[in-house]
Amino acid sequence: MSLLPVEQALAAILARVPPVGTERVALSAAAGRVLAAPLVATHDQPPFHASAMDGYALRAADVSEGTALKIIGMSQAGSGFAGALGPGEAVRIFTGAPLPPGADTVIMQEQAVREGDMVRFTAPARLGHSVRPKGNDFAKGDVLIEAGARLTPMQISVAAAANQAELAVARRPRIGLLATGDELVLPGSALGPDQIVASNSFGLAALLAPYADDIEDHGIVGDEDALLRARLDQAFAAAPDILVTTGGASVGEHDLVQDALKDLGVSLDFWRINMRPGKPLMFGTRGQTLVFGLPGNPVSAMVTAIMFIKPALRAWLGHPEPDHWRLPLAAPTPPNSARRHYMRARLVHTPDGPQVLPISQTDSGHTSSLAHADLLIVQPENDPGQSAGTNVEVLPIDAF
Numbered sequence: 001m002s003l004l005p006v007e008q009a010l011a012a013i014l015a016r017v018p019p020v021g022t023e024r025v026a027l028s029a030a031a032g033r034v035l036a037a038p039l040v041a042t043h044d045q046p047p048f049h050a051s052a053m054d055g056y057a058l059r060a061a062d063v064s065e066g067t068a069l070k071i072i073g074m075s076q077a078g079s080g081f082a083g084a085l086g087p088g089e090a091v092r093i094f095t096g097a098p099l100p101p102g103a104d105t106v107i108m109q110e111q112a113v114r115e116g117d118m119v120r121f122t123a124p125a126r127l128g129h130s131v132r133p134k135g136n137d138f139a140k141g142d143v144l145i146e147a148g149a150r151l152t153p154m155q156i157s158v159a160a161a162a163n164q165a166e167l168a169v170a171r172r173p174r175i176g177l178l179a180t181g182d183e184l185v186l187p188g189s190a191l192g193p194d195q196i197v198a199s200n201s202f203g204l205a206a207l208l209a210p211y212a213d214d215i216e217d218h219g220i221v222g223d224e225d226a227l228l229r230a231r232l233d234q235a236f237a238a239a240p241d242i243l244v245t246t247g248g249a250s251v252g253e254h255d256l257v258q259d260a261l262k263d264l265g266v267s268l269d270f271w272r273i274n275m276r277p278g279k280p281l282m283f284g285t286r287g288q289t290l291v292f293g294l295p296g297n298p299v300s301a302m303v304t305a306i307m308f309i310k311p312a313l314r315a316w317l318g319h320p321e322p323d324h325w326r327l328p329l330a331a332p333t334p335p336n337s338a339r340r341h342y343m344r345a346r347l348v349h350t351p352d353g354p355q356v357l358p359i360s361q362t363d364s365g366h367t368s369s370l371a372h373a374d375l376l377i378v379q380p381e382n383d384p385g386q387s388a389g390t391n392v393e394v395l396p397i398d399a400f
């Protein structure tokens, strides 16, 4: 049985991802979305030389010990001084207010003594001090946020400062989910004999939601061919961009998903890859719909979604792949088989810095160990095992 190398499987999937589509959304709806075009400043910020303090605007050259300057007016935020400042003059100014023409410096009021319409200073003037020059934050033409960025609150703030009421962001796919298996019942059910609680669709919905416009859960269907086809037909009728099935992906008599998908017009790009957990992954397309057939084992389903669906979604949105880290092992790893192993692991903080602690559990039905994991160690095919302290490649599970 030949198993497709992970890189080839990923390349086959990425080749099917359509180009990034764009839509405009209000700034209030843009957090967490992926920017589709660079955000370029259309004005200087601040738009004028502005005071950074409450105090007095003046010419630094005019200030010397004992000299008093004449206060000729006031500049407030939103309402600047109308005139210009000449030699020997000062303007009362407030934080954020425009610096009057002719002034080059602000001295804060704590260092000033006001006497009627005159003011003296208890500290020397430092040229340009307490002035925010025009364009100091950003200048017209500056790229403020690169395309592909997943918008953070700080970036929403800078976009607002750049006077953008809307942003061009990547369109998100609509995702359908379908769980297969006679044994499955919904969480919260009274468990009958031989029954298993269906967890995959819940984990997957949570994992994929940040990338999706909508996730439609088509529920659970039993291992009966006609029923399975009917439910898949229904799922395709909703025209999802991506359909994800779980279970029935392996070689047993009850593993009906592949044949059903093919009969419904799915053209399969691959089935079975050289990794664990997740060997029986299948992938294909039906028209515009990408179809992922994930293994039923819950750890296999989540790990294949992390390793294959998330990269497809990042490509869909134009978001770059996260860097894989290299971290020292806090404990040795055992030898690996010929399949690439995505090993559950924890990020631990030690006096020597962050390290990666392998979790020895490898059962692909063992959900609680995956729930404890922060990272997946990428253990190469036939790796002989590594000693503590060795740097190994790791992938943060929570990376967008």
Ligand SMILES: Nc1nc2c(c(=O)[nH]1)N[C@H]1C(S)=C(S)[C@@H](COP(=O)(O)OP(=O)(O)OC[C@H]3O[C@@H](n4cnc5c(N)ncnc54)[C@H](O)[C@@H]3O)O[C@H]1N2
Pocket (backbone or CB within 6 Å): 179, 180, 181, 183, 184, 196, 197, 198, 199, 200, 201, 246, 247, 248, 249, 250, 251, 252, 255, 277, 278, 279, 280, 294, 295, 296, 297, 298, 300, 364, 365
């Ligand atoms: N003879 C062979 N047997 C198996 C092979 C093989 O190559 N030859 N591969 C194994 C591997 S690897 C995996 S992974 C599993 C995958 O099998 P399926 O995709 O067919 O999954 P199921 O048989 O439907 O279920 C497996 C396991 O997972 C539980 N399950 C299924 N769906 C859910 C769900 N939505 N939520 C929670 N748990 C679920 C199910 O009850 C089973 O326990 O095949 C191996 N066998």
Ligand code: MOO
Pocket (backbone or CB within 6 Å): 275, 276, 277, 278, 279, 280, 295, 297, 300, 364
């Ligand atoms: O590849 Mo399966 O996912 O090991 O259990």
